[in-house]
Structure formats: structure tokens, C-alpha cells
Amino acid sequence: MSEPLERGALFRRIREEKMTMFGLVLIGVLLALAIAAPWVSRHPYDRQVLEDKVSPPSSTYWMGTDRFGRDVFARVMYGARVSLFVGFVSQGIAVLIGLPLGALGGYFRGRVDDAVVWLISVFWSFPPFLLIMAVSLSLPEHVPGIVRVFMAVGIVSWVSVARIVRGQFISEKENEYVEAARALGYSPLRIIFRHILPNTFPPLLVVVTLGFAGAILSEAGLSFLGLGVQPPTPSWGQMIRDGYGYVVIGTGWWMSVFPGLAIMLAVLAFNFVGDGLRDMLDPRLRGGR
């Protein structure tokens, strides 16, 4: 970390960065649309009007209809709910697993750290999406699709959280305030949670924000392969899957293009915010992974 940011400075700099601001606004709009989906859309997302099936965008159906005559616009709105929900819960799981593991390894080092590092490198050895797929397949049959998705994404993405938290702990431990706390006889748990942990939050925020973008992509990918959210719940990936047979033979581009654009915008928004936060916290990392 370059220099610690005092409270308030972060928000001031966010406002100065156009890209980050744009990303935040986009996330806000997405969130608002997801919440207001039932009121914004003029048709219920699951109503099938068979005489209107596969009709192009019009004043009645802003984004056209799918092969069952369902309103694509309403389904895109509802799809935002799934994407954001999966993002929130999966990143929550990732923090719940990754934070304690990273903190323990970074604080105690030695054997504990060896175990944590081993676990991290084992998980790091799988191509992430492959592991997400395998985990989602291995959950019991009665687990609903959406739970499958956020469990799998969370179980796989704790690694990035643990890595960053561990790194922060290792460097923070060298600071004098930690030594002072130890000299005062505070317990390791108190030092970990009360003293060091708050200092890991800024980089953690970056990882979680970028992880959010990754989670949206993973959910879309799983649902596209038919392994994710199951119908009739609309999800963007699943909509692309449903429509793509029509798109590639040129009879219904709207079915896949609108949900595809929605994914792009959502991912873009979280990437903007994540990158922006990272640049603010440590300009040296600009453009890195």
C-alpha cells in the first residue's frame, strides 16, 4: 500500500474519478432496476403469449419476445436480481472462508501458514471456471440451481480473498502498533480483529468488487451451459442459451443480444469500480491482473 487513506479521502477521490463514478452509477441503476423489476416491466416475466412469440422489439415489447412469447425486457430486469444476488452471496461466502484463513496464516505464520498456503495453491491450480462447474455438479440433487451457483462460486473465489488478506497481515504485522498492542498484553484474537483487520479492508474491497464481476460472469456461464439457475427463474445466461439457436440462424437476435448486453454492462460496472478503487489505493498496481 502506498499511503493509508484517511476517512473521507477515499470518497472524495471516487468523485474525482470519472470511470469509477460511472461504474458506481451503473451499479446503482442496476440495483434499482432489479428491485423495481415488477413495476418497471409492463408484462409479467413468465406470462406466455403464444400468438406473440418470437416477435421483434416493438412499442409493446421493448426488447421483443422469446420463443414462448414472454417479454424479454421483463426477463432482463428480473435477471438482474439473480446476477446481483449471486454476486452478493458468493462474495460473502468467499470473505467468510478467505478472511479467517488468510488472517490466521498471515498472523501466526509457521505450520498454520504452510497449511493455508498449500490450500491456496491447490485451489489456484484449477482453472477457476472448471472448478466452479465441478463443485456445482457435486452438490446434492435437491439443492436448487441458484444455491448451487453461489455456493460453487463462493467456494472457489475465497482464494483471492485469502491471498490478499494474508499478504496484508504479513506486512501489517511489522508495524509498531502491532508490537505495542502485543506489549500491552492483548490476545492475538483481539489484535487480529480489532487492530489489523480494519487495515485490510481497502484492498479487500478491491478484490471483492472484482470478484463480483467474476461471479456475474460465472453465473451467466453456468446458466448458459444449463448448470445454473433453472427455469422458470430468468437469468441472463439462461436467456442467451434459450435464444442462441434463433440468433445464429438470424431469426431472433434480440433474444440473446439484450441479456448479453446486460451482462456486459454489469461486469463493466464492477470492473470500473474495482479498477478505480485499486488505482486509488495503489497506483503502482495499475493495469495488473
Add this chain to the structure above:
Amino acid sequence: MTAYILRRLIHAVPVLIGVTSITFLLIYVVPGDPARLMMGVRADLATIESMRQELGLNDPLYVQYGRFLWNALHGDLGRSFATNRDVLDSILERLPATALLAFASILVAVLIGIPLGVLSALRRNSAMDFISMLCALAGISIPVFFLGILFAWIVGFWLRWLPVTGYIDERGLAALILPALTLGTRPLALVARLMRSSMLEVLRREFICAARARGASEWLVVLKHALINALNPVLTAISGSLADLLAGAFFVEFIFQWPGMGLLAIRAIRTLDITLIQGTVLVAAVIFVLVNLLTDLFYKLLDPRVEL
């Protein structure tokens, strides 16, 4: 160097043990009885029970794990539940197609991404810089399967320029273009962005000033002094994008019906062919570990100062 390679290999052993354990455990907990899956729904209980015996499914977990590990070490990943073919054979047969696709995508990323990044850096804040960086951002955010569908629709269906399905053996190299472009877009975007920022950073350094002061031509300064020095982080990024490529290959192979490992894995998932899924995950992870090891070695050869 030998000592370094040895150390890295020794470090890889516990990691690979962990990788095999996870692969084994994942599949062990997969819902459904493998014996029943193999024999079909109409098989009677006695047949299924004898199949369970034959597959060793009644043994304790650690015995099954030991056997799995031992067999895997000997290159025996079992037989496919669906086709009864040797799993490793089926995977190795599909490997060249995926390798070709990945290689072509990297080529796309390097051949377009590096010049694009360099030009953007040289014409900083120009319209060209702005547009190409905007495209790069879009390239990073677009899901690979959506991009594939768009390419198939626009280039394949609308313009009818290129074949949308098929492999090079029947359609020639033209069949490779769309899949490679689709898979290469994300690494291309990453390379272009990174190349630009790395180039901007190097161009600020003193030795660039010194070279200019000596009267070196602008081209010489850019190509010989700046580009060479700016390339290192880009090379790491390319090796880092391997994970993306392997994941993306799934979708690309599915959309363009490219007969690689990804298509095989998708079929395995559809039919719940557990041994085949297990084999693909394991092989992909081993390839991933090996390639990462090789890039680290390569990196060290390029720049001996690097501590890994």
C-alpha cells in the same frame, strides 16, 4: 538453475496431491450411483450390486482414494461410464484440437494486442487511443459465449464469410478463424491494456530521454529501447490468461462445435459421465500446473534477477 527446477518440482508434489484429492472428493460426492448410471435404470438390484463390487464402490473411502491415486499415477483414469472407452485416451485424442485453438488465440492476442497497446501509448489521449481502450474494456467485460454467438451470427450467418462449425480437417484453416478470434478477444484486450500502461511507464524513464538525446531515431527509441523493456509484464499476463483460455475453450468449443477437450467435457456433464468429468478436471489442472511452472522457468531464463 537445475537446483531451482528441482525445488519447483518438489514444491509441485504436495500441490498435485491436493489437486487429486479434491478431484476425487468432488466426484465421490456427486449425486447418483455410478453403478446404476452404468447399468441403466432397468438393471435389477443384484446386477447393480455386482457392478458395485466390480468397481470397488463398496470399499472404504481411503481404499478407493488410494486406488484412484495409484491408478492416476500410472496414467489410468478409468473407463467412461457412457462409452466404456479409456478416459485418458479420449482426452488425449481431443487435446491437440484444444491446444491448437489456445495457441491460435494467443497468437491473435499477441499479434493484435501488442501493436494496439504500443500505438495507444504513443498516441496517448488521441481518438485512436480512446477508441481502442474502450474496445479493450468491452473485450474484458463480454462473456466469451455471447461474443461467440455474435461472431457466429454476424460473420457466419449474415456476411457468410467464414464457416461457423467444423474442424480444420474438413473445412481447412478457415474453420479456425472464428473460434480463435472469439477465444482470443479477452487476452487481446488484456494485453493491449497492459502493453499501453507498461509502455507509458517505460517511456517516462531516463534512458529513453538519454537515447533521444543521443539522437536515436524515434523508431529506434520505441522499438529497441522502450518496447523490449515494456514487454516483461505483458508476457506474465499472457501466461496468466491461460486459465481464462481453458475456461473459455469450453464455450467456444461448444458454440463452434470444435472437437476439443471442452466439447468432450460438456458431453460428459450432460450424460453425468463421472469418470470422464473427473479425468478432464484432473488433466486440465495438471496442464495448468505444468504450464505455470514452464512460464516461471521461461521468465527466469529471460530475467535471472527474478525471485520466484
